Amino acid sequence: MGDRDIHPADEAQAERGLALVQAAVAQTRAPLALRERLEADRERSRPARRRWALGGSLVGAIGALALALVVATGGGTAAPSVAEAAVFAKLAPTVSAPAVDPTHPGLLKRSVGGVTYPSWQDQFPWKASGARMDKVGGRSAVTVFYDNPAGDRIGYTIVDGKALGEPSGRTLDQGAEHYVVLRRGDRTIVTWRRGGHTCILSGPAKVPADRLLALASWSGTGVA
Amino acid sequence: MDAVSEQRLLDPDSLGDHVDRLYRAAWALCGSREDAEDLVQETYAKVLSKPRFLRNDDDLGYLLRVLRNTFYSSHRSAQRRPQTAVMPEDYEPMDTRSGTRPDEAFEAREVFDVIASLAPDFRDALVAVDVAGLSYREAAKLLGAKEATITSRLFRARGQVAAGMDRGRSGVLEEKG
Numbered sequence: 087m088g089d090r091d092i093h094p095a096d097e098a099q100a101e102r103g104l105a106l107v108q109a110a111v112a113q114t115r116a117p118l119a120l121r122e123r124l125e126a127d128r129e130r131s132r133p134a135r136r137r138w139a140l141g142g143s144l145v146g147a148i149g150a151l152a153l154a155l156v157v158a159t160g161g162g163t164a165a166p167s168v169a170e171a172a173v174f175a176k177l178a179p180t181v182s183a184p185a186v187d188p189t190h191p192g193l194l195k196r197s198v199g200g201v202t203y204p205s206w207q208d209q210f211p212w213k214a215s216g217a218r219m220d221k222v223g224g225r226s227a228v229t230v231f232y233d234n235p236a237g238d239r240i241g242y243t244i245v246d247g248k249a250l251g252e253p254s255g256r257t258l259d260q261g262a263e264h265y266v267v268l269r270r271g272d273r274t275i276v277t278w279r280r281g282g283h284t285c286i287l288s289g290p291a292k293v294p295a296d297r298l299l300a301l302a303s304w305s306g307t308g309v310a
Numbered sequence: 311m312d313a314v315s316e317q318r319l320l321d322p323d324s325l326g327d328h329v330d331r332l333y334r335a336a337w338a339l340c341g342s343r344e345d346a347e348d349l350v351q352e353t354y355a356k357v358l359s360k361p362r363f364l365r366n367d368d369d370l371g372y373l374l375r376v377l378r379n380t381f382y383s384s385h386r387s388a389q390r391r392p393q394t395a396v397m398p399e400d401y402e403p404m405d406t407r408s409g410t411r412p413d414e415a416f417e418a419r420e421v422f423d424v425i426a427s428l429a430p431d432f433r434d435a436l437v438a439v440d441v442a443g444l445s446y447r448e449a450a451k452l453l454g455a456k457e458a459t460i461t462s463r464l465f466r467a468r469g470q471v472a473a474g475m476d477r478g479r480s481g482v483l484e485e486k487g
Contacts, residue, residue, distance in 0.1 A: 096469055103468030106475055107440045110421035116333035120347045124329060124354050128322060173318075177368035178443060180327045221321055
């Protein structure tokens with residue numbers, strides 16, 4: 087459907103339909119009763135899940151093999167790798183973006199282990215657009231997504247707990263900061279440590295590594 | 311290495327992160343809040359019944375796929391069963407714990423009713439992108455269609471929602487032909 091085929095009235099109607107759907111979506115949340123039912127189901131399923139973990143089924147055995155392969159190739163749940171944690175930046179946000187901290191406009195109102203996510207929108211064309219919470223190797227990993235006007239999306243993941251092992255890649259020291267740049271598939275990843283935690287900035291290959299480094303090293307808020 | 315590392319076990323403890331999106335998608339598919347709750351619960355029960363290994367799919371895309379499959383299989387089963395009595399039109403149970411104002415809840419219900427009444431191709435595209443929040447590419451993968459097709463269906467579906475809200479449900483049904 088080319089733009090020239092779209093009648094302005096149809097376009098206006100489609101936009102109105104989208105606004106109606108967005109409003110309905112924004113005001114609709116799963117009822118508490120449903121959440122309670124799901125939680126009860128999840129609790130009931132725990133013993134069965136423990137059996138799979140012991141390899142009690144064929145699928146469990148295949149899963150164990152897959153996990154063993156991951157460990158053998160540098161991943162694994164016990165000691166997650168940067169590459170594993172960087173995967174979250176490729177997924178969709180599940181919650182709305184944290185708000186900008188009005189008292190510190192260079193920061194968002196979200197942190198992990200004392201490390202606060204930046205708000206770049208006053209300095210760079212990247213605006214926080216969403217977030218998601220995951221677990222990797224039993225640790226919490228929070229990813230905040232940032233979009234630019236061209237429609238590119240990058241993800242900033244902070245993994246809670248002890249810093250992950252440093253991956254091999256191009257290194258860059260800037261002041262007290264030590265950055266590693268690596269490629270995984272179609273993604274460029276920059277990782278560094280802050281406050282004893284691993285921070286990961288991951289974007290599509292079209293976003294240059296230097297751009298990610300500039301964002302990663304930005305300390306306009308006074309945050310080291 | 312990438313192919314192996316991207317295969318991962320779906321973490322059952324993270325399923326709660328997606329319940330709002332799945333509930334909205336289920337409501338938009340079913341057109342009924344009660345059926346939507348049952349559909350989400352059935353979906354989660356299926357997912358939890360055995361370990362799930364995901365390759366490339368994100369959690370939400372995978373869950374939405376299971377939800378949609380469950381909806382269509384349940385829908386087919388329901389068509390073969392005798393119909394049960396339905397609540398009167400004016401029966402409006404309130405979930406006092408949802409925090410949504412009654413007037414807002416009423417409008418959302420109308421919108422979801424209209425979405426549920428759309429032709430399946432249009433409805434599914436709209437549910438995947440506008441309701442569940444998948445990208446066009448993810449929606450195309452989920453629905454087995456080209457991205458351009460999703461774009462076209464989405465455009466028409468949005469227009470039909472606006473028309474449906476203006477003219478009532480029968481107006482939308484007329485456009486399906």
